[in-house]
Amino acid sequence: MVNKQLKLILVSTPIGCLGSGKGGGVELTIISLIKGLILLGHKIILIAPKGSKLPFESELLEIKLIDGIDQPSWQHQNKTDPVIIPSNSVLPKLWEAALDLANQADAVINFAYDWLPLWLTKTQGIKIFHLISMGAESLIMKEIISEISHLFPFQLAFHTKIQSKDYDLKTDPIIVGNGFDKKNYLYNKNENGPLGWAGRIAPEKGLEDAVRVANDLGEKLLVWGLIEDKEYASKTENIFKKEIIEWKGFIPTNKFQEQLGRCRALINTPKWNEAYGNVIVEAMACGVPVIAYDLGGPGELIEDGFNGFLVKPNDIEGMIKATKLVSKIKRKNCRDWFEKKATNKVFAERVENWLNKGLNKNLSAEF
Incomplete structure (x- = not known):
């Protein structure tokens, strides 16, 4: 059975532009997944910090670049630190752009390990999916991820089971691994x-x-x-x-x-x-x-x-x-x-299954 074509908005890491190396492995994950999803026939709008570059082009891919200050990474903060959003931060600007386009898409996928997009999941009437890229590096992040797990469990996914054990989850975690071309x-x-x-x-x-x-x-x-x-x-x-x-x-x-x-x-x-x-x-x-x-x-x-x-x-x-x-x-x-x-095709198929599962769940009836 061939899955229907999805229109997806992918919101990049706010740590730095794609290609800079500041985003660490998340950069490679985003690039690999986009290519894999395109191979499966899905349409992608990538919203990323200004200066971001992809090593390929496709008629199924549109890129919107957003200017702003890089967001500090949680892995370089203390576990008890509060949420920090710098003046002129690119993080809220990325999400303003995503919300403006959300009604044109089937789903939004978040790659930021940050509090704001997780919080938006509770307040917006759109399906925001989160690929969690780190373990519990912050108490406030652990709290919000655990909360989303109880409210929208099918909209969270993790790279490994070991990583997911850092969080208090309502259901068994969805594991998508990773993959490269x-x-x-x-x-x-x-x-x-x-x-x-x-x-x-x-x-x-x-x-x-x-x-x-x-x-x-x-x-x-x-x-x-x-x-x-x-x-x-x-x-x-x-x-x-x-x-x-x-x-x-x-x-x-x-x-x-x-x-x-x-x-x-x-x-x-x-x-x-x-x-x-x-x-x-x-x-x-x-x-x-x-x-x-x-x-x-x-x-x-x-x-x-x-x-x-x-x-x-x-x-x-x-x-x-x-x-x-x-x-x-x-x-x-x-x-x-x-x-x-761990090829990007295998990875994209796992993500596709995750999205279809989340999109087909009548969460309002379950919770």
Whole structure:
């Protein structure tokens, strides 16, 4: 059965424009999902901060760019902090634009981990769906997400079960995972390359542990990502006297996957509850095994001994031992796992099912 074409409004992250790297993995999620939904025949209006760019065009895609000040991220605030909306913030402007167009669409999908769009779900007569991108980084966010779960449970979705457990939900969570365009990632059979690490350069990503692993093995560590915290980056770089980090920067996907694919392993060392783990999947798409702390999403992406190894959080010795064993992982396993579970087509189909479920629920009768 072919699902009917949906007209969807997607509201981007207010942390930064698409392509800047400020939005972290959410940027890649949005781009991948748009392409997947278009492949399924749906019409998309993307509302995003000014300066946003997509690496493709389509007659089914319209982009509206909104000027304004970037919204501060909750992951860099304390759990008890209040809601902050700066003067001239892009966040309310994005949602003014979305509400103006909402009567032309079947649904609105929110990608912001922020209080305002969740609150609007209670006050507006439109279906706003929320793909929650983080664990409970804030008490007030935890409260509003839990409230929406009780009022509109079919309008919330999460990347992983582990992430969803951070919240007090009324029903079993809807899990959509994530996914990326397999055409953008080339399978690389090379088993003898360097070690890699990728992510935002910030304390919660734990780069210093990967540096210690590389140092113990007497190797360089290739590091990709936006330097979000320059002081942290400098401190991490100077843990050892010799130069271990080879900074590769924040680069487009085509260049990133080419360089990443040459690695024999990706080291993933989160210090917080990762909602998913985009770079883990990107690595596996290239055939690169991943050695990760079993903290949050990585625990659901890595099948220990098949496409990588899971290590207890903060266990650097465990990381070193696992890295020495990485040749036991067949790189084809990594690519096969990606094609089965994490392409943008698979991701878009899960999201499509979620939307259809939410749109067909007579919530007013149930609650």
